[in-house]
Amino acid sequence: MDISRSNKFNKLLKLVTLGLLIIVSCSKEDRPTPISTIPDRSLPNIKPKGNEKYLQKNSDYVYDQEKIRTYELIIKSEDLAEINADPAAEKYVEGALIFEGDTISPVGVRYKGSLGAFAGCLSNPDWGHPAGQKTCEKLSMQVKINWNGRKERFFDLNKLQFHSQNYDKSQLRERLAYWIFAEMGVRSPRSVHARLLINNTYSGLYGLTEEIDNRFAEYFYKEGKGNIYKEVWPVKANGELQSDKAFIDALKTNEEEQDINLIKEFGQAIAASNASTGKDVVRKYMNVNEIMSYIVVDRAIRHDDGPFHWYCDDEMVNSCASKNFYWFEDKKNRKMHFIPWDMDGTFEQMITGANLYTGIADKWGETSNNCEPFTYWSGQKQRSAACDKLTAAWVSFGQEYNSIGSDFRNNFVVNNKIIFQFEKWAKQIEPFIIEADNFHNKGITNAANKKATTVFVWEKAVNALRSQINAM
Structure with missing residues (x-):
């Protein structure tokens, strides 16, 4: 472990002695390994030194189309239980974001979505009136970096949006559509895929799609x-x-x-x-x-x-x-x-x-x-x-x-440019579809009880999307 990372590690160990326990990640091939437990009190207010990577680079790093990166969220158990009980309330709770060795704490975390995003994922069966507790493994989430007066940005961003993509079993439509708009000269949100862990537990693969806010405006205009x-x-x-x-x-x-x-x-x-x-x-x-x-x-x-x-x-x-x-x-x-x-x-x-x-x-x-x-x-x-x-x-x-x-x-x-991009990204995310299937569905034989999109369902959805693209 290098000196700068060791210093961050030692700093966080000191926080543990104060009764504030937090997960720290040492990245290896973008796959952090959590090494502590969930705090039972408020998360620490960590003031950056100024040399953190997330302060030195801009948002192009986040939306690098060649990478699938991993993000970790730490949320107090009682706060996570509260938002799980009523995701449609879209209430912010306090959390910490860990990314490639850096910890940003506290940040705001909430579930987000519209009718389509919550459909079939809340206990109230009436999808037109989303209500009730969380029933799906994944729900779209928003992380607010500029939380409670925090001035620092995360790679020049104020917010991160993790889209669950529960409706789209191929998990490729959103990213591909925005890419086509952008290629045609239309300023549109950038979108990549990302792994997300919540309280030491692998949640799954999400679409990390750019928030349309003042940071979007300043980047494109x-x-x-x-x-x-x-x-x-x-x-x-x-x-x-x-x-x-x-x-x-x-x-x-x-x-x-x-x-x-x-x-x-x-x-x-x-x-x-x-x-x-x-x-x-x-x-x-x-x-x-x-x-x-x-x-x-x-x-x-x-x-x-x-x-x-x-x-x-x-x-x-x-x-x-x-x-x-x-x-x-x-x-x-x-x-x-x-x-x-x-x-x-x-x-x-x-x-x-x-x-x-x-x-x-x-x-x-x-x-x-x-x-x-x-x-x-x-x-x-x-x-x-x-x-x-x-x-x-x-x-x-x-x-x-x-x-x-x-x-x-x-x-x-005519030149199959869209199909080529589609095939490239399907290949890119396939290992992570397999990963989520193995992690969440192990030992579950009833298809209706599967917690994550299975490889079989994903491959079927990819084939359907491929046919639709070919019909353009």
Whole structure:
């Protein structure tokens, strides 16, 4: 063990004498070995010296596509029991993060997710109202580095998001989708796979996917000046300007300032536009090639649970809304950028009816039922995306859409670039699928009682995804 690591080890041993016990890891090929027990009191407040690796390198280290790295979380037993009893509450508890010999303590830890993330993994059987105790081995988790006033960042990040990928048994859709967006010039969250241990116990393989926050903005938009908004459309379904409250509630950065002027101005321009002026509004406030690239990829991978699926609660147009997207407003250049999100169901709609709930009825640019809500497949009502004023303006860029779509097919589909990347990552994660199967399912013969995705189930899901990609 080198001197610097030995010093960290000795420092933590001293903490044990104070009654504060914590796991320390000595990394070997990115596989830490826990060597102590879970604390029964508050975790220590460890002040970094300044020479730790996580303070010296940026987020490219975390999202290195060639590595599967290991992370450890230490959570007091009573706190872990509390969040396990009600994951949908998404309550933070105190924890410690251990990574490649460094310990960051304390940090905030909570379960995270939406309806899909919790479905089938909580004791309440009604997936539409997630509640009850944790029943799956894995649930998506968020680790907040800037916890309780902590100023240090972890490889220039404030948060880590570990996605359980319980819905996607191939555990490859999310990462592959974001990679395609990025390759097409659309700024999108970076995603890799990672091993996660919780309180000395191997939890499994997760998708480590970038949080869309101020650190994301500063990485991709170097000046980083502007707001990020989650799932708010600039205009309502009836074409009127969205309310100030809706914009403010959707703010994910600079919440105290509540400066919504640019997105509101964008919304006002869309609301005032018509079929002949919508293109001018888009040109003024957006990068046309970027948004056309977004749309080409979104439709190619059939992200049908995304911004072009307008779900409706009833027969009223204004009950319709879309989801799973972010906006970044570049205040300096006065441009709006669309950011993709939630990719675990991508590609599956290549096969009609693969998911009755998320399927979109219309092809790009088409409308149905005179732009009124209608029932499709599952009984869930939807409204055609092209009935929305902003989407209709995007549809009007037909020449640009077709040109970029042709480039996409030639550069990614015809030459099997996507399949090549898919096969590479399937091979990369296969040992860890086997590892989780061996660790969690040993001695369990009933398939329904298996705690982790089995190799058989994973291989079947990989073959299905391969077929869907080939159908692009």
